[in-house]
Amino acid sequence: MWSFFHKLGSPPWLYRIAGVLLRWLLPVSLLALGTGLIWGLLFTAPDFRQGNSYRIIYIHVPAAVVALAGYYVMALAGAVSLIWKMKVADIAMKATAPVGAALTFIALVTGSIWGKPTWGTWWVWDARITSMLILLFLYLGVIALYEAYDNKAAAGRACAVLSLVGTVNIPIIYKSVDWWYSLHQPASIKFTGESTIDPTMLYPLLLSIIAFYGVFTCALLGNMRAEILARETRTGWVRRLAGGEV
Amino acid sequence: MYFDSFKAMLVMDGHGAYVWAAYGLTLLVLSLVLAAPGRRRRRLLRELRGELRRQARHGTKEAAYASGS
Numbered sequence: 001m002w003s004f005f006h007k008l009g010s011p012p013w014l015y016r017i018a019g020v021l022l023r024w025l026l027p028v029s030l031l032a033l034g035t036g037l038i039w040g041l042l043f044t045a046p047d048f049r050q051g052n053s054y055r056i057i058y059i060h061v062p063a064a065v066v067a068l069a070g071y072y073v074m075a076l077a078g079a080v081s082l083i084w085k086m087k088v089a090d091i092a093m094k095a096t097a098p099v100g101a102a103l104t105f106i107a108l109v110t111g112s113i114w115g116k117p118t119w120g121t122w123w124v125w126d127a128r129i130t131s132m133l134i135l136l137f138l139y140l141g142v143i144a145l146y147e148a149y150d151n152k153a154a155a156g157r158a159c160a161v162l163s164l165v166g167t168v169n170i171p172i173i174y175k176s177v178d179w180w181y182s183l184h185q186p187a188s189i190k191f192t193g194e195s196t197i198d199p200t201m202l203y204p205l206l207l208s209i210i211a212f213y214g215v216f217t218c219a220l221l222g223n224m225r226a227e228i229l230a231r232e233t234r235t236g237w238v239r240r241l242a243g244g245e246v
Numbered sequence: 247m248y249f250d251s252f253k254a255m256l257v258m259d260g261h262g263a264y265v266w267a268a269y270g271l272t273l274l275v276l277s278l279v280l281a282a283p284g285r286r287r288r289r290l291l292r293e294l295r296g297e298l299r300r301q302a303r304h305g306t307k308e309a310a311y312a313s314g315s
Binding site for chain 1: 247248249255258259260261262264265267268269271272275276278279280282283284286287290291294295298
């Protein structure tokens with residue numbers, strides 16, 4: 001167990017393991033994504049009230065779910081890097097921010113496109129949508145804050161604090177559809193009790209959510225690999241890597 | 247397949263433009279996100295390789311490796 005933590009602190013080991021993981025996780029995730037999306041897009045019946053526009057659910061919900069989960073990863077990595085000064089945690093935190101921002105952006109834009117035929121408007125200042133917009137700004141804030149510092153250790157600490165403070169927003173996002181009942185519909189998938197979504201629609205949605213988790217993990221691992229290289233350019237193993245590749 | 251024809255699939259009873267735009271944009275953003283780290287990694291390695299080659303031309307190859315280890 002301890003040797004695992006010891007290895008986790010070793011950049012060359014992490015770089016190599018992340019590369020091995022990516023080699024099988026990326027094709028599996030893309031296959032799951034393709035299957036889930038085509039299934040939902042072409043092989044399910046339309047919603048009896050919303051018609052075909054509901055098919056956006058197969059990208060909107062997974063993107064939103066994983067954007068939120070990504071924030072946990074970022075805040076947790078931030079906490080670990082603050083408390084134990086683990087370099088890997090700082091790298092993970094920085095690597096998560098752009099992926100989370102992209103997923104939040106997808107959730108917002110697809111929601112907006114879905115809103116037009118369903119609610120008759122592209123945008124409302126509804127609690128769920130507004131708190132998701134704040135999530136996007138938190139992700140972008142971490143990216144901008146990191147770039148703003150020349151001292152990367154100070155940048156890491158500032159970003160960790162920002163991401164930890166931002167976790168206040170997470171329960172607000174979850175509860176927003178119950179606390180403020182507005183245009184946005186409440187969750188249809190429940191861990192406790194019966195889901196209010198038909199199984200024929202639930203399965204492709206679940207597959208798509210799993211696929212989005214996979215894509216998120218792949219992008220995260222890839223970003224971490226690139227970040228490790230960028231920070232270790234002065235070391236022997238990176239120089240041998242650069243000399244060896246081509 | 248739910249749709250009877252290719253045209254029905256594209257039109258989706260009038261919702262086609264919204265649905266296809268949402269899917270197209272999502273796939274675009276996801277592919278950018280997935281491609282970005284590999285591009286950055288290859289660029290870093292390429293730059294470093296160039297630097298190493300310049301150092302090697304000036305006969306300081308040993309020094310370059312030694313400084314890194």
